[in-house]
Amino acid sequence: MQKALAALLSAALVASHSTVLAPPDADGEKWVQLVPAGTFSGRAGGGPWTTGDKAAMETIVANTRQYAGSTDLVIDYDHQAVFGAVPGVGGTAKAAGWIKELQARDDGIWGRVEWTAAASAAIKAGEYRYLSPVFYHDKSTGRVLAIRMAGLTNTPNLDLVAVAASALLPNNNPTGDNMDKILSALGLAKGTNEDGVVAAINAHLTSSTAIAKAAGLTEAAKGEEILAAVNSLVTDRTKFAKAAGLAETAKADDIVTAVQSAFAGAKPDPTKFVPIEQVTALQNDVKEMQKTLIGDKAEEAVNTAIKDGKLAPALKDWGLDLYKTDPKKFETFTGSAPVLTKTQLLTPNKTGAAGEALTEAQLAVCSQLGIKPEDMKKTLADQAKA
Template sequence: MQTALAALLSAALVASHSTALTAADADSGDKWVQLTPAGTFSGRNGQGPWVTGDKASMEQIVANSRQYAGSTDLAIDYDHQAVFGAIPGVGGKAPAAGWIKELKVQNDGIYGRVEWTKGAAIAIKRKEYRYLSPVFFHEKTTGRVLAIRMAGLTNTPNLDLVAVAASALFPLDNPTGDSMDKILTALGLAKGTTEDGIVAAINAHLISSTAIAKAAGLTETAKPAEILTAINSIVADRTRLATAAGLTADAKADDIVTAVQSAIAGKVDPTKFVPIAIVTDLQGDLKKLREDLTADKATEAVNSAIEAGKIAPAQKDWALGYAKADLKAFDTFVGNAPVMTASQIRTAKKPDGENAELSDSDLAVCNAMGLDPKKFAETLKFNKETA
């Protein structure tokens, strides 16, 4: 935008307006002095009209002025010597009378916070200088004020500064004034496009640049050179992939993907790779084999424990479940269990009648603990009924 602003101002005319000063304006300390009025105004000698517009328009003028000044203060000279000194062949000194340190907008116009030099403050108090004549850029046809250039202490305000070469303020490669046309061409705009159209085009380019940066895997604040490097790298990688797949450099992305997939599929070594379905089936078979082997070992361990008299035959189902779940723990249990007596191992006869509800495991418990199966059955029945 700095280049666009410079080109826009370089094509503008320079004019001045005057503000009367009093001794109070030169008192010690910085003073706020009106530089331009609000709305539409003309010079003391009838020049103009010039337009600063409403508050929003004046805020834009202040913003343009700050951007034009950059890190420097706007100068106040004597009798516009700084401006005339810019014309080849005129020369002359241009000492500063003061500096505009800050700009602000009020309802009645644009004001500058001025820091006077000691000599200028004395001259104003003595009424040796009575007027402050700010210099501003404006459009020739509409008179719209664009930016404040500087100001001068003068007794002949409202000077016609149109003859001052704009290129003396903004050095250009082309002094004929067609820089704006170059900007419009670079933005793809037609000659005569308004400032709003230029701003809209620049914003559109900024948005596009941000989107491209994101797509290239960069941050939104990536510089154009970084974006260009990333894109060139992506294009180079894409070209190498296309060439490796046997395609031309301008092949479409889908064609490159298809070619690469086909190439990979055609080069699979069947001695090193097997289909996933076969692997899944093998995993299932291996799991079943392990389960069968575990069941066989559990059955063998239970049968051995029964033969050794460590568990009763009636406990076989329980023992098989235990051994299948944790064979090592079952072996430890059997190793610590005492050898059962013959009466404990023998399966008791189930009682007749209504008490014949004991399972083999119940009978094994009765045998192991020397309990009467009939009474044990009655106890179980009673517990069920009272539960």
């Protein structure tokens, strides 16, 4: 594609293949055929030119879009946009319509035209009937490269348009003011030859592609899309610069350095902070130590209560559970429990089977803790089974 676009400067401009126009739609728009598919010649014997198959025409459409950029292709009256460039001929070059969209179809390349009110009225009135395109082509092969424009005309004439086109690109090698403008736009010195111009155009296209990729776009992105993406990136960079405490015009390297410095300053002081994994492990160790400690205290307290006659030996497991659950409640119970007799301590009811009476010590526990005797019997029975 880049070689094709670069060849535009050395290609000839031609107009041919007049298209019979139908009246515009109610909204002033109409699809018109701009060039046919395959090989064709002009009325005055020019050509042959070729647009190739549908895939080749897709390339022509892509070249045309890249060539036109963000501007629409113009349709003028009687090729005045071309004749106006010829000294002594002149012309107003008013627009009759604008080509808003291109499509490669099986029978050729078509364009969706938005007609002006005047052109629409003229076509409906029969004042204009034909459409004649102007396109770039490779002079040696006749291969169509891109479409430049089209004109409303009643006498499409290949020779006249070809002469007018030669005034723009005489001998296929622009010179004089036009060439100077091209060289200036490309940043080249006066007198640069065609090879230098082609190389500059290719470099420009390569740069545009690189910018599009850097902006997160596809290689085929249009100029306005690239501009919008770059403007967005510049806006974001300005925000980053402000956030980093720098001027809006700060360079990217300065912004990166400032952000890296801010991150480095935000690192925690290892003397003041402990990794969360170590904190979690320490908490688990403390919990285990607490369990061990309270278990030891429960064993000591229950053994003391049994020794002092405050708790029957058969209730040891129950006493351990109570202490581990609520030490104060256990201490309250043992503090207010009567001292058991020797008989009560030596003959406890360990089975708690249905129908068996509880001992006085067990009844005393029920009374102190508000436990129903049947619940106590069930507990003792469960312990015996265990």
